[in-house]
Amino acid sequence: EVQLVESGGNLVQPGGSLRLSCVASGITFSNYWMSWVRQAPGKGLEWVASVKGDGSVKAYADSVGGRFTISRDNAKNSMDLQMTSLGAEDTAVYYCARVYYYDASGPFDFWGQGTWVTVSS
Amino acid sequence: AIDLTQSPSSLSASVGDSVTITCRASRGIASGLAWYQQKPGKPPKLLIYGASILENGVPSRFSGSGSGPDFTLTINSLQPEDFATYYCQQFNSFPQVTFGGGTKVEVK
Numbered sequence: 001e002v003q004l005v006e007s008g009g010n011l012v013q014p015g016g017s018l019r020l021s022c023v024a025s026g027i028t029f030s031n032y033w034m035s036w037v038r039q040a041p042g043k044g045l046e047w048v049a050s051v052k053g054d055g056s057v058k059a060y061a062d063s064v065g066g067r068f069t070i071s072r073d074n075a076k077n078s079m080d081l082q083m084t085s086l087g088a089e090d091t092a093v094y095y096c097a098r099v100y101y102y103d104a105s106g107p108f109d110f111w112g113q114g115t116w117v118t119v120s121s
Numbered sequence: 122a123i124d125l126t127q128s129p130s131s132l133s134a135s136v137g138d139s140v141t142i143t144c145r146a147s148r149g150i151a152s153g154l155a156w157y158q159q160k161p162g163k164p165p166k167l168l169i170y171g172a173s174i175l176e177n178g179v180p181s182r183f184s185g186s187g188s189g190p191d192f193t194l195t196i197n198s199l200q201p202e203d204f205a206t207y208y209c210q211q212f213n214s215f216p217q218v219t220f221g222g223g224t225k226v227e228v229k
Contacts, residue, residue: 044223045165045208050216059216095164105215107155111164
């Protein structure tokens with residue numbers, strides 16, 4: 001059974017930093033692109049970042065580029081999102097998702113339950 | 122970036138109705154479109170990908186069609202568990218993907 005478990009969400013002050021983690025089980029982790037998607041309270045889904053299975057390719061939404069860094073450790077079946085210079089607009093639940101990669105692209109077929117990040121003083 | 126415009130943003134329906142949700146892409150995305158269902162407090166669930174391919178385990182009352190710029194999600198014979206918010210996603214420009222704004226299906 002595929003499981004994705006996020007952790008690290010917390011209340012952080014504006015301008016602060018936070019590191020989120022996602023641990024996967026039930027899959028050969030290194031075979032998959034992985035992504036972070038966030039959802040602000042009462043709002044829609046927003047793609048944040050993705051990383052290729054071997055970590056060699058990373059992509060970011062314009063809204064977080066230069067502030068967030070995605071990484072992975074395939075030996076630990078884990079993926080991280082380092083977030084810096086956080087602002088109120090980053091308040092959201094952050095989901096970890098697996099990419100069903102086919103034909104050089106793909107949707108997100110498994111999702112974690114999410115971890116909350118609140119940016120407030 | 123490719124924008125996706127979903128319509129309507131909400132709709133009211135009754136059990137047994139058929140409902141259709143539309144997603145319009147700002148430029149060509151071939152069949153790189155997926156649909157998700159999300160219930161309150163839960164993560165999204167993949168329903169359809171490749172515009173019309175039903176994900177394993179998803180009931181056949183869900184169907185998708187279209188090839189750009191307009192795509193549709195149809196739910197035939199709406200069931201009580203189908204009241205939720207639905208999102209489209211384009212992955213044609215992967216890894217730069219985008220989501221539509223969502224359509225909330227509510228009880229009439």
